[in-house]
Amino acid sequence: MNKKINWQYAMMASAFLILALVPLFMSNNYYITILNQMVINMIVVFGLNFITGLAGQMNLGTAGIYALGAYTSALLSRNFGLSPWLTMVAALVVGFLIGRGLGYPSLKMKGVYLSLTTLAFSEIIRILATNLMDITGGTQGIKNIPRFRVLFWNLDTNVKYFYFVWTVAVLLCLLSMRIAHSKWGREFKAVKDNVEAIESLGLDIKKIKIRAFTLAAVYGALGGALYAHFNQFVTSLSFTTDLSISYVIMLMIGGIGNILGNIIGAIVITILPEMLRFLGDYYQITFCTMVLLCAVFLPNGLVSLPGRFRHLVKKKGKGGERFGQ
Amino acid sequence: MEKKRYLSITLAMCLALSALAGCGGGQTPQPSQTQAAGNTKEESQQAGTAGESSNDTAEGASGETILIGVSGSITGAAPINGLRTKQGAQMAADEINEAGGVLGRQIELFVADDGGAQDTAINAANLIISQDVVAQVGPNLSGMALAVEGLLSQAKVPMLTGATSPKLVTTIDNPYLFRIRAADTVQAKLAATYATQNLGCRKLGLFTNSNDYGSGALNVIQEYLDGIGTAYVAEAHNTGDTDMTSQILKLKDAGVDGVIIWTDDAETALAARQFHDLGLDVPIIGSPSISTPQVSGLCQPQWLDNWYCVTDFTASNTSDHVTKFVKDFEAKYNETPELYAATYYGSIYILKDAIERAGTTESDALLKALNETDNLQGVVGKYKPNTMREMVHEGIICKLEDGTAVYLDSITVED
Numbered sequence A: 001m002n003k004k005i006n007w008q009y010a011m012m013a014s015a016f017l018i019l020a021l022v023p024l025f026m027s028n029n030y031y032i033t034i035l036n037q038m039v040i041n042m043i044v045v046f047g048l049n050f051i052t053g054l055a056g057q058m059n060l061g062t063a064g065i066y067a068l069g070a071y072t073s074a075l076l077s078r079n080f081g082l083s084p085w086l087t088m089v090a091a092l093v094v095g096f097l098i099g100r101g102l103g104y105p106s107l108k109m110k111g112v113y114l115s116l117t118t119l120a121f122s123e124i125i126r127i128l129a130t131n132l133m134d135i136t137g138g139t140q141g142i143k144n145i146p147r148f149r150v151l152f153w154n155l156d157t158n159v160k161y162f163y164f165v166w167t168v169a170v171l172l173c174l175l176s177m178r179i180a181h182s183k184w185g186r187e188f189k190a191v192k193d194n195v196e197a198i199e200s201l202g203l204d205i206k207k208i209k210i211r212a213f214t215l216a217a218v219y220g221a222l223g224g225a226l227y228a229h230f231n232q233f234v235t236s237l238s239f240t241t242d243l244s245i246s247y248v249i250m251l252m253i254g255g256i257g258n259i260l261g262n263i264i265g266a267i268v269i270t271i272l273p274e275m276l277r278f279l280g281d282y283y284q285i286t287f288c289t290m291v292l293l294c295a296v297f298l299p300n301g302l303v304s305l306p307g308r309f310r311h312l313v314k315k316k317g318k319g320g321e322r323f324g325q
Numbered sequence B: 001m002e003k004k005r006y007l008s009i010t011l012a013m014c015l016a017l018s019a020l021a022g023c024g025g026g027q028t029p030q031p032s033q034t035q036a037a038g039n040t041k042e043e044s045q046q047a048g049t050a051g052e053s054s055n056d057t058a059e060g061a062s063g064e065t066i067l068i069g070v071s072g073s074i075t076g077a078a079p080i081n082g083l084r085t086k087q088g089a090q091m092a093a094d095e096i097n098e099a100g101g102v103l104g105r106q107i108e109l110f111v112a113d114d115g116g117a118q119d120t121a122i123n124a125a126n127l128i129i130s131q132d133v134v135a136q137v138g139p140n141l142s143g144m145a146l147a148v149e150g151l152l153s154q155a156k157v158p159m160l161t162g163a164t165s166p167k168l169v170t171t172i173d174n175p176y177l178f179r180i181r182a183a184d185t186v187q188a189k190l191a192a193t194y195a196t197q198n199l200g201c202r203k204l205g206l207f208t209n210s211n212d213y214g215s216g217a218l219n220v221i222q223e224y225l226d227g228i229g230t231a232y233v234a235e236a237h238n239t240g241d242t243d244m245t246s247q248i249l250k251l252k253d254a255g256v257d258g259v260i261i262w263t264d265d266a267e268t269a270l271a272a273r274q275f276h277d278l279g280l281d282v283p284i285i286g287s288p289s290i291s292t293p294q295v296s297g298l299c300q301p302q303w304l305d306n307w308y309c310v311t312d313f314t315a316s317n318t319s320d321h322v323t324k325f326v327k328d329f330e331a332k333y334n335e336t337p338e339l340y341a342a343t344y345y346g347s348i349y350i351l352k353d354a355i356e357r358a359g360t361t362e363s364d365a366l367l368k369a370l371n372e373t374d375n376l377q378g379v380v381g382k383y384k385p386n387t388m389r390e391m392v393h394e395g396i397i398c399k400l401e402d403g404t405a406v407y408l409d410s411i412t413v414e415d
Helices: A002-025 A029-054 A062-079 A084-103 A111-131 A158-180 A183-193 A195-200 A205-231 A241-254 A259-275 A277-297 A302-324 B002-026 B031-036 B041-048 B079-098 B118-130 B142-154 B184-198 B212-228 B245-253 B265-277 B320-333 B339-358 B363-371
Strands: B065-072 B106-113 B135-137 B159-161 B177-179 B203-209 B231-237 B258-262 B284-286 B307-311 B376-378 B381-383 B394-401 B404-412
Touching: A002 A029, A002 A158, A002 A259, A029 A062, A029 A158, A029 A183, A029 A205, A029 A241, A029 A259, A029 B118, A062 A084, A062 A111, A062 A205, A062 A241, A084 A205, A111 A241, A158 A183, A158 A205, A158 A259, A183 A195, A183 A205, A195 A205, A205 B118, A241 A259, A241 A277, A241 A302, A259 A277, A259 A302, A277 B106, B065 B079, B065 B118, B065 B339, B079 B106, B079 B320, B079 B339, B106 B118, B118 B135, B118 B142, B135 B339, B142 B159, B142 B177, B142 B212, B159 B339, B184 B203, B184 B212, B184 B258, B184 B284, B184 B307, B184 B394, B203 B212, B203 B245, B212 B231, B212 B258, B231 B245, B245 B265, B258 B265, B307 B404, B320 B339, B339 B363, B339 B376
Parallel strands: B065 B106, B065 B135, B135 B159, B159 B177, B203 B231, B203 B258, B258 B284, B284 B307
Antiparallel strands: B307 B394, B376 B381, B394 B404
């Protein structure tokens, strides 16, 4: 078990280290933009992992939470001239409140009903963002959202911004690992595995579920805020159900409940559409087929590949011995 | 044990680095492949040179070619629009190349799918910029155009877009942004003028989408109707709505004698059916959506009896240049061209004209030449930029006959 964890830590460290080195070799804005999107996606998936990965509650409302974080930070910084640092805190507060609010339906609902509730929440946010044009700019969005400043360092280029979000992602990855291996993390897993057992131990399921939702919402809102200040433009067209599903796919493809899996999922699902551009009209069918195949043949995600490979090698070895006897 | 761990970490890093390097190599899509998907044989051959070319000069020349970026929604909610964008631009490039090219060089297109979504459009624009193009045409959606205009401005790449939102000129001042279709405000005012002056409507129903597209038009129409003292009843719906019964019945109960409908493609087709089924038998003027075959094709011809529309282009226009364009397009693609094909066909000719007058593809000279475009005849009208770099100042009124937009009149709306 310890070996497995050490291997995963090594892989996480490698992944972050490699990401940090990429801009040194690829200064092209196209690649740097994708890197920024990738790391922001990673942050959101770390959050989604608490509620869907560890606690097993299907959340399809990520796009709505992400949108609220983005709009909160964008509007406060652009319209009121507040520092993006303050507006990011405001986005976190909004995420916290939404997480608490969204957590309550989860107490009475399970499975598909909870999915639909979170999905409906996300759609309500999108429709409001589209129709409250005087506030949100609707489908044509809000422009000129300011970038962050770190002390006297203005994050005015995509490379500088990347190192900023990279740092945030590393910190949140460490925090996620800490939570996942703490009492909270064990409680989340217990909710997924055996609710009755938890109740018999006298633990408060309400609190546990709401805590998981709140963590997911805080991470999602933070991701939204970082996204808004990166693009410096936000439109309601971005926050569709497709986005929520993309995050669930990232979680699933990487490996549900596994932080290394979150990193892998975010990297693969962000890069893949860009890598498949050359297919033109056939890109979507290819992308969907690849995701489906992965779901069918790797239900525990790409993170389980080394284990599967080792298992196959062992099997072959044993077979060979028998044959030789 | 410790040695083993460090070895595994090093190995993992090497593997990941090589994988990433592999991704890097694979990520620069070849225009030939992007272009060739689903095209005719000669079109694929024409586009085929793009992939091998190297773009190492600031002039946007790949070898001896002039590279132009095309951002279109090849996938997403409206892939037909993206396909027509690509076809229109490619046809213009082919014609120019067959006639000897521009400044003795061939035009080559680098097509990137903007997916009809903000992030994809940003990635497409960055990808196009990375190819050292001389200009970008598209994207066609206003939200996407607003998302990428800053990137292109920063890179000093002129952008010719068919996006029609007033925000593209009222909220930003981008010297690299040129609009090659009449603005929504112009089209909406044209619809209101035609309804009151030509159709004699005294009480208009305004049926609009609650998004920017619909509400922008609604504001212009209301302002115009208030100015001339014409009564109106306004009803709105949301994007994605499928049942518009209550709004239509309210218009019917109010006794309107004409309706202006301003909404997106899918909602226009749904509304057409419901207006017909609920028996609101008055003249209806639609937005440019209904003029395109991909929308009118979703409707039964009888639903569109007594429908008119304002648009920039219709294949039934009998002027010589439009007739020739339609004939050539049908011969090449076996499809009737529509608004997007015509718009982006024109965009390549605007660039050809500007490059020839500039005598170079250098950014500043090209920008100056684009601003000096003087009544260049195109299939959607004459191109002449005003102070806000809006190049088209006329609209077309069509009547829907047997489900097809038939040309009635061209009206210049701005001098």
